[in-house]
Amino acid sequence: MLVSVIIPAYNEESTIESCLKSLLNQTIEKDTYELIVVDDGSTDSTPEIIKRYPVKLFRQENSGPATARNLGAKNSSGEIILFTDADCIADPNWIEEMISPFIDEEVIAVKGAYKRGKGNLIMRFVQIEFEERYEILSKLNSIDMIDTYSAAFRRNIFMEYGGFDTNFTKANNEDTELSYRLSKTEYRMVFNPKAKVYHTGHPNTIFKYFKLKLRIGFWRVIVYKRFPDKILTDTYTPKTLKFQVLISLLLLGTSVLSFLHSLFFYAFLSFLFLFLISSIPFIRFSLRKDTSIALLAPFFLMIRATAIGLGSVYGFVSNPFTSIGTRNTKNRGQ
Incomplete structure (x- = not known):
């Protein structure tokens, strides 16, 4: 089963190299997966850094991560497509764990976990926020949210449902909108807490955290207008x-x-x-x-x-x- 890992990148010169190194150091055989990076109109040295690595690089004018991910999916070869972010570092067994639930033919999408090391109080609070949610998800047979920092989909289903809605031009709730659409199908989406990525982009001040949650509240209600249930x-x-x-x-x-x-x-x-x-x-x-x-x-x-x-x-x-x-x-x- 060929797997395609897709990473959108916009001005990620400080993080993209660590991300790619982690994805090139996986427990599964290198000939069983491909890496696709979509440069979303970066103005820094991101494209030059990407070219140093054995990945497929596609470029587009700055249009947002939803469009970038869809472009990567369109040009992918894998039966399973994985998404992560350019500021994430994947565990060595991340791909292996992300694809393992697909042995069940009813599973169409998998959500992995998000971790980070020690930090200041706000960063530690954010991590506990996630862990509280993970404890809830780990008890469920099926979920309705697949976050793009650690996401996997059957490619045929992803393409059939049109991928991410490109009206969402910012990195905010485009994954929620797609997840809610897919949750209406007869298939299952599941959570695998063993599939971990380490995120380097936590908000580290109260002000940044407040702004992040303000944007989340705004875009989540936009999604709720479509899915009031x-x-x-x-x-x-x-x-x-x-x-x-x-x-x-x-x-x-x-x-x-x-x-x-x-x-x-x-x-x-x-x-x-x-x-x-x-x-x-x-x-x-x-x-x-x-x-x-x-x-x-x-x-x-x-x-x-x-x-x-x-x-x-x-x-x-x-x-x-x-x-x-x-x-x-x-x-x-x-």
Whole structure:
């Protein structure tokens, strides 16, 4: 079974070499997989670095990672196509673990895990965020979210459903949109926690983290407009997070209105109490991983929920393109 590994790259001169070295040092035979890099109009030395390695290089004008990944898939030869990011470093057995679930013919997509080493508090909090989600996913027979940092698809299904929606010109939620489309099929998508990549691009300040979650909130609501059944429940998002997003918006509203009447102040205190209660599951989970993060969890969770909430409100009242999914993408099952 030939495998194609596709990496979109835009101005990744500081990370692409480590990424390619890790992918060229895999446990499976080199003649069983190909590496495809799509340069998305880089203006730095990324293309020159890529040319030093035995990979297929395609270039396009800067159009975003969704378009770049689709171009790589179109020019791939593998029955299975894998995606990762140019700032990720794959474990030596990453490809082997990513393709192993495809022995089950009902499986059409596989999600791997995301790790990083020690860092500052915000970076450690982000890692625990992921690990909380992974614990949820590892208990499920089928999932509805395949993240592109560690993703695998049967090529025929990926092409049949039109790949990533290129209306998503930024690296944000294009994988969610495709995952939700594929979740409507009669096939399964699964999580393999043994397939690990190490990401070097965690946000390392509160400000960067807030901006990231703000964008995630915005684009996720754009996707929810197309898949409203996912608003209340999906396999990837902890239920407490969606509750906290709502509470954070109520906290913002009542904090402003409390200047007008004392009843709003009492409402603010009630919502704050509910938020703290809803933080208990994450605090308990964090205690098993990192005591410092557990102690600061309510603060980090409030930052996260507020950013996602504000982004969601903006996404709800706006639309970054006229009609989501206007290009030829299939929506079987809707």
